[in-house]
Amino acid sequence: MGNFADDPVRHGLIASLARPGGNITGAVDVTQDLAGKRLELLKEVIPTAARIAILWHADSPAAATQFKETEMAARPLRVQLQSLEVRRPDDLGNAFRAAGKGRADALIVVAFGFVQNHQEQIVGLAIKNRLPAMYTESEFVHVGGFVSYTSDRRDRVRRAAVYVDKILKGAKPADLSVEQPTKFELVINMKTAKALGLTIPQSVLGRADHVIE
Numbered sequence: 393m394g395n396f397a398d399d400p401v402r403h404g405l406i407a408s409l410a411r412p413g414g415n416i417t418g419a420v421d422v423t424q425d426l427a428g429k430r431l432e433l434l435k436e437v438i439p440t441a442a443r444i445a446i447l448w449h450a451d452s453p454a455a456a457t458q459f460k461e462t463e464m465a466a467r468p469l470r471v472q473l474q475s476l477e478v479r480r481p482d483d484l485g486n487a488f489r490a491a492g493k494g495r496a497d498a499l500i501v502v503a504f505g506f507v508q509n510h511q512e513q514i515v516g517l518a519i520k521n522r523l524p525a526m527y528t529e530s531e532f533v534h535v536g537g538f539v540s541y542t543s544d545r546r547d548r549v550r551r552a553a554v555y556v557d558k559i560l561k562g563a564k565p566a567d568l569s570v571e572q573p574t575k576f577e578l579v580i581n582m583k584t585a586k587a588l589g590l591t592i593p594q595s596v597l598g599r600a601d602h603v604i605e
Contacts, residue, residue: 393418393570394552399457400570409570417565419551420572421543427458428465430526430541433578434498435469436596437539438524443472445496445523447487447514449505450477458502458528481510488517496523501537503529511535524588530579533604538584543573577601 393400393416400420406412409420435441446462448455459475466473474494476487491499499518501507507514508529515537518525527533527540551571559565578596581604585592597603 393420394549396420403453406570409572411566412568412570413566415565417568417570418555419548420570421545421548426528426541426543426576427461428469430500430528431462431465431469431471433539433541433596434500434524434526435471437590437592438498441471441497443474443494443496444498444500445474445476445491445494446500446502447476447478447484447507448502449507450479452505452507455502455504455507458504462500478507481506481513484510484513484517488521488523491523492521499523499525501525501527501532503527503532511537519584519587522588524585524590530577530602533579533581533584536581536584538581538588538590540577540579542577544575544577547575548573580604 400406400416401408405416406414431444434444446459448459450456463473474491474496476490478484478487501514511532512535515532515535519536524538527537528542530540530542533540555568558568578600579602580592580597580600582592583604
C-alpha cells in the first residue's frame, strides 16, 4: 500500500497496523484523523463561522468515514455541519445551491471518489458562491482553491519505495508494520483569499508550508 485512504484493519486487509500478517503492508493515508484540525483552522481564519457545509461522495466508504469524523469534531467546536452528499458530477451544482440556501459560512471538500477528479469545477463553484473552502488534497489549492491541510503525499510515496526495497531484499510483508502519516502540509492560496475578502491571521500564515501568491 502506498496511498490507501481508509483504515485497512476495518476493511479486513490486515490484522493490525503493528503486525499486518499476510502479504499486505505499506503506508496508509488515514486522513480522517485530521478532521478536527481542519475545522479548527477554518474557525481560526473565519471566527464567525457557525455553519460549515461538507461536500462528500456518498458512495465512497473513505468519504463516509471522513464525514463521521468531521461530525464528531464539530460538536465541541459548536459548529453546525451541513451535509452535501453527492453521487455523480451532476449533483455538484445542486449541492452548492443547497449550501447557499443553508447559509453556510464555509465549506470542507472531501476529495474521495469522483470528487477528486473534478477539482477545477468544484473550486470554481466555491469561488462563484463565495464559500471559503478547506480541501483534503492540496491539488485543489494549486488550481485556485482556498486552503488545504493534509498529509504529505510525496513522503508517503517515498516511504512506499522503502517497503519495496525491503521486500525485494527478503523481508516478509507480514513482519513490516504499516506506517501512518507523520508529515502534514498546510497550503494557502492568497490570491483566492483576497478574492473572497479574507484576511489570513499571521498565526495561520506562520504555520503554512506553502503560500500561493
